[in-house]
Amino acid sequence: MVDQGLANRDTLENDQPLLLAESLSKSFGRIAACRDVSFALYPGEVLAIVGESGSGKSTLLQMLSGQLAPSAGYVSYRMRDGVTRDLTTLGEAERRFLFRTDWGFVHQDPAQGLRMAVSAGANVGERLMAVGWNHYGRIRETASDWLTRVEIDVARIDDAPRTYSGGMRQRLQIARNLVTEPRLVFMDEPTGGLDVSVQARLLDLVRSLVAELHLAVIIVTHDLAVARLLSHRVMVMKGGRVIETGLTDQVLDDPREPYTQLLVSSILPP
Amino acid sequence: MNAPAYNFAYLDEQTKRMIRRAILKAIAIPGYQVPFASREMPMPYGWGTGGVQVTAAILGPRDVLKVIDQGSDDTTNAISIRKFFAKTAGVATTTATAEATVIQTRHRIPETALRENQVLVYQVPIPEPLRFLEPRETETRRMHALAEYGLMHVKLYEDIARFGHIATAYAYPVKVNARYVMDPSPTPKFDNPKMDNCPALQLFGAGREKRIYAIPPYTQVVSLDFEDHPFEPYRFNAPCALCGAEDSYLDEIVTDDQGGRMFVCSDTDYCEGRQAAGHHGSLSAAPYREKAGSHG
Amino acid sequence: MTAMIDVADAQKTFTMHLQGGIELPVVRGVTFHVNPGECVVLSGPSGAGKSSILKMIFGNYRCDSGRIGIRHRGALVDLAAAEPRQVLNIRRSTIGYVSQFLRAVPRVATVDVVAEPLIVNGMARADAQARAGELLHRLNIPERLWQLPPATFSGGEQQRVNIARGFISDLPILLLDEPTASLDAANRAVVVELVAEKKGQGVAMVAIVHDDEIRHLIADRIVDVASFAAAA
Numbered sequence: 001m002v003d004q005g006l007a008n009r010d011t012l013e014n015d016q017p018l019l020l021a022e023s024l025s026k027s028f029g030r031i032a033a034c035r036d037v038s039f040a041l042y043p044g045e046v047l048a049i050v051g052e053s054g055s056g057k058s059t060l061l062q063m064l065s066g067q068l069a070p071s072a073g074y075v076s077y078r079m080r081d082g083v084t085r086d087l088t089t090l091g092e093a094e095r096r097f098l099f100r101t102d103w104g105f106v107h108q109d110p111a112q113g114l115r116m117a118v119s120a121g122a123n124v125g126e127r128l129m130a131v132g133w134n135h136y137g138r139i140r141e142t143a144s145d146w147l148t149r150v151e152i153d154v155a156r157i158d159d160a161p162r163t164y165s166g167g168m169r170q171r172l173q174i175a176r177n178l179v180t181e182p183r184l185v186f187m188d189e190p191t192g193g194l195d196v197s198v199q200a201r202l203l204d205l206v207r208s209l210v211a212e213l214h215l216a217v218i219i220v221t222h223d224l225a226v227a228r229l230l231s232h233r234v235m236v237m238k239g240g241r242v243i244e245t246g247l248t249d250q251v252l253d254d255p256r257e258p259y260t261q262l263l264v265s266s267i268l269p270p
Numbered sequence: 271m272n273a274p275a276y277n278f279a280y281l282d283e284q285t286k287r288m289i290r291r292a293i294l295k296a297i298a299i300p301g302y303q304v305p306f307a308s309r310e311m312p313m314p315y316g317w318g319t320g321g322v323q324v325t326a327a328i329l330g331p332r333d334v335l336k337v338i339d340q341g342s343d344d345t346t347n348a349i350s351i352r353k354f355f356a357k358t359a360g361v362a363t364t365t366a367t368a369e370a371t372v373i374q375t376r377h378r379i380p381e382t383a384l385r386e387n388q389v390l391v392y393q394v395p396i397p398e399p400l401r402f403l404e405p406r407e408t409e410t411r412r413m414h415a416l417a418e419y420g421l422m423h424v425k426l427y428e429d430i431a432r433f434g435h436i437a438t439a440y441a442y443p444v445k446v447n448a449r450y451v452m453d454p455s456p457t458p459k460f461d462n463p464k465m466d467n468c469p470a471l472q473l474f475g476a477g478r479e480k481r482i483y484a485i486p487p488y489t490q491v492v493s494l495d496f497e498d499h500p501f502e503p504y505r506f507n508a509p510c511a512l513c514g515a516e517d518s519y520l521d522e523i524v525t526d527d528q529g530g531r532m533f534v535c536s537d538t539d540y541c542e543g544r545q546a547a548g549h550h551g552s553l554s555a556a557p558y559r560e561k562a563g564s565h566g
Numbered sequence: 567m568t569a570m571i572d573v574a575d576a577q578k579t580f581t582m583h584l585q586g587g588i589e590l591p592v593v594r595g596v597t598f599h600v601n602p603g604e605c606v607v608l609s610g611p612s613g614a615g616k617s618s619i620l621k622m623i624f625g626n627y628r629c630d631s632g633r634i635g636i637r638h639r640g641a642l643v644d645l646a647a648a649e650p651r652q653v654l655n656i657r658r659s660t661i662g663y664v665s666q667f668l669r670a671v672p673r674v675a676t677v678d679v680v681a682e683p684l685i686v687n688g689m690a691r692a693d694a695q696a697r698a699g700e701l702l703h704r705l706n707i708p709e710r711l712w713q714l715p716p717a718t719f720s721g722g723e724q725q726r727v728n729i730a731r732g733f734i735s736d737l738p739i740l741l742l743d744e745p746t747a748s749l750d751a752a753n754r755a756v757v758v759e760l761v762a763e764k765k766g767q768g769v770a771m772v773a774i775v776h777d778d779e780i781r782h783l784i785a786d787r788i789v790d791v792a793s794f795a796a797a798a
Contacts, residue, residue, distance in 0.1 A: 042651055093416045100420075115403065115424070122427045129427070130420025136430050136496040158431045204673050211686075233650045247625065247650040254627045258583030265584060 023073035048231035056240035104177030104185035108192040110169035146175040167198035279326040279359040289327035296484035301446030308480040319477030321393035336370035341378040341536030379461040381540040384470035394476035399453035513544035569599035570770035576632030605771040610791035664732030701730040742773035
């Protein structure tokens with residue numbers, strides 16, 4: 001028989017959460033866009049927030065990434081120096097610095113995350129220059145490495161992303177975000193506007209980069225296939241609330257809530 | 271002779287006080303763009319309305335005014351502004367850099383070294399150095415506030431990627447007093463080193479954009495660059511055809527439609543001064559032809 | 567001997583909200599244990615809940631009540647109550663699962679699909695690939711296919727790639743869901759051999775096998791799932 005004292009507590013790795021959301025709520029007037037969301041995200045963990053449009057997942061993402069102040073609750077983040085800080089107590093300079101060093105944000109529309117009129121090399125190099133890199137040769141070399149890692153032909157380094165295809169733009173956006181080796185990347189429907197075949201390639205790339213770089217990722221998606229392929233854990237949102245959460249395969253293979261069962265049953269069989 | 275219908279130097283005293291407050295703030299925060307309530311002036315935007323307002327606000331009866339446009343004292347723009355102040359303020363005017371106490375300029379810094387008690391007033395079309403890459407004013411102001419200047423290097427990076435070197439030849443960005451990145455107005459980058467540690471006060475006025483900024487005397491002004499692509503001032507590799515100067519900024523003058531051209535000092539006062547002192551160009555006033563072996 | 571798996575009174579019911587909330591009892595009172603080096607085969611008719619039990623032990627299905635005791639790094643952990651990342655840790659270093667079908671990752675070469683569990687646990691890529699090669703070789707996947715993604719392979723080939731991926735790591739617990747279903751006699755024999763080797767290494771296994779012959783060859787004990795059938 002199993003002893004009473006199970007070791008669940010002891011076997012958890014002795015690490016601390018990277019990001020902690022505590023009772024996050026956001027109201028716009030009388031509309032509660034997001035209600036009482038709490039969770040902890042650990043280094044290297046990929047969390048998918050799924051739900052339909054209007055479920056509050058984008059509002060939640062904005063609060064988590066410090067772009068929107070919560071009406072109640074807080075988000076804390078363990079900085080690179082090991083100190084955990086409440087995001088609302090960060091000065092704007094600190095928050096913006098965090099955003100271009102230790103964090104990444106991949107937008108659904110690459111035009112929002114890229115400088116469309118500036119060359120790919122400069123798009124990737126910008127974050128380096130922002131943290132004081134001052135050697136053209138080294139910046140360009142690092143940019144070339146990253147283009148290769150995201151499978152963009154280095155011969156295209158001096159072309160502006162407006163000459164790129166949708167998939168290439170998205171891969172460039174990812175390179176631009178990862179060049180400073182962030183520990184946490186937010187992704188908002190990163191495969192949203194792409195063809196199915198292009199999506200698969202992108203997801204595969206993201207999947208391997210996430211594993212290789214031990215990235216923590218919070219990804220907002222309405223696509224359960226994306227959640228299954230990329231995430232360890234999933235939070236299902238409806239009407240501003242988290243209605244079900246757990247291990248991704250658990251939630252998708254054994255959904256409990258009526259809404260989650262509906263979502264899962266709506267996927268076409270592969 | 272002061273035209274009686276106008277207040278001294280055209281602007282009313284309240285307006286001048288408002289502009290002076292902006293100037294004082296600009297001097298207190300070197301390189302920072304101070305917003306001011308730019309007035310309608312009796313000339314179109316683009317003709318130096320910002321510079322004219324700054325000059326009007328600082329001019330006193332005993333000042334001696336010089337106005338240059340691209341280094342020249344005798345272009346339309348320079349002459350009309352000089353006449354404007356002669357008429358509305360009755361101040362003495364000059365073309366000699368050394369004699370002037372206030373010099374209003376469009377796109378050049380005089381070759382003659384400036385000294386203390388001189389003020390150089392720049393006419394500025396677009397004061398925001400980050401505008402090229404970031405169209406949102408709210409965002410550029412935030413970037414200045416937080417000293418986020420990575421974007422400035424993006425512009426230089428693009429130059430090198432495209433041309434193999436930093437091809438920005440004018441409006442070359444500088445960092446003032448190790449804090450604010452500033453657009454030195456469309457002066458050629460040849461003039462950038464003159465801004466650094468300059469004994470004279472430098473004021474910048476942008477009329478349409480309603481901004482005033484300043485470099486106080488003896489302030490550090492550094493041109494941005496990369497370690498492996500350091501800043502280099504540029505000038506045509508030729509002596510002035512008129513005065514023979516090899517250290518001045520040159521204008522290229524096309525003399526015919528067969529490729530004939532000559533290089534002359536852009537600073538007319540400097541050039542005339544040297545000629546008066548006996549210096550002569552190798553071609554004198556004759557057209558300079560490249561690769562011409564000898565000349566008559 | 568200390569059990570590697572100790573399931574006590576586990577119960578599972580599906581509530582089908584989209585079908586008017588009807589309750590589908592799956593199993594209840596599931597109680598058995600598996601020792602190191604032992605292979606327990608779950609038996610019972612189709613629909614008796616064999617696969618569900620396997621998925622509960624893997625943490626893929628949740629339990630309504632009861633306990634799924636798993637010996638993980640020397641301590642007993644209740645998987646039914648574990649946090650998601652703890653379940654992931656346990657899967658990474660304790661429980662392996664060979665499902666019936668390969669969930670193919672597009673564009674990843676077969677040899678890397680097989681080597682991945684070792685690389686995830688820190689083995690150098692070249693060493694991991696070498697071991698993947700040995701296993702693929704034993705399972706008769708020709709070397710010319712190793713660099714191709716398995717998505718285009720036949721069902722049998724995919725199943726063998728899946729088995730190689732499941733058997734490659736040195737995890738102390740292995741769950742086998744119909745590992746020999748679509749294999750020919752030669753490859754079935756290889757799987758029997760692999761199971762025997764794992765037993766020799768002290769691995770605790772739970773298997774679902776329909777083939778009587780194979781069942782007799784690998785089972786140390788048979789647990790009849792019919793006794794856990796949840797009467798509706």
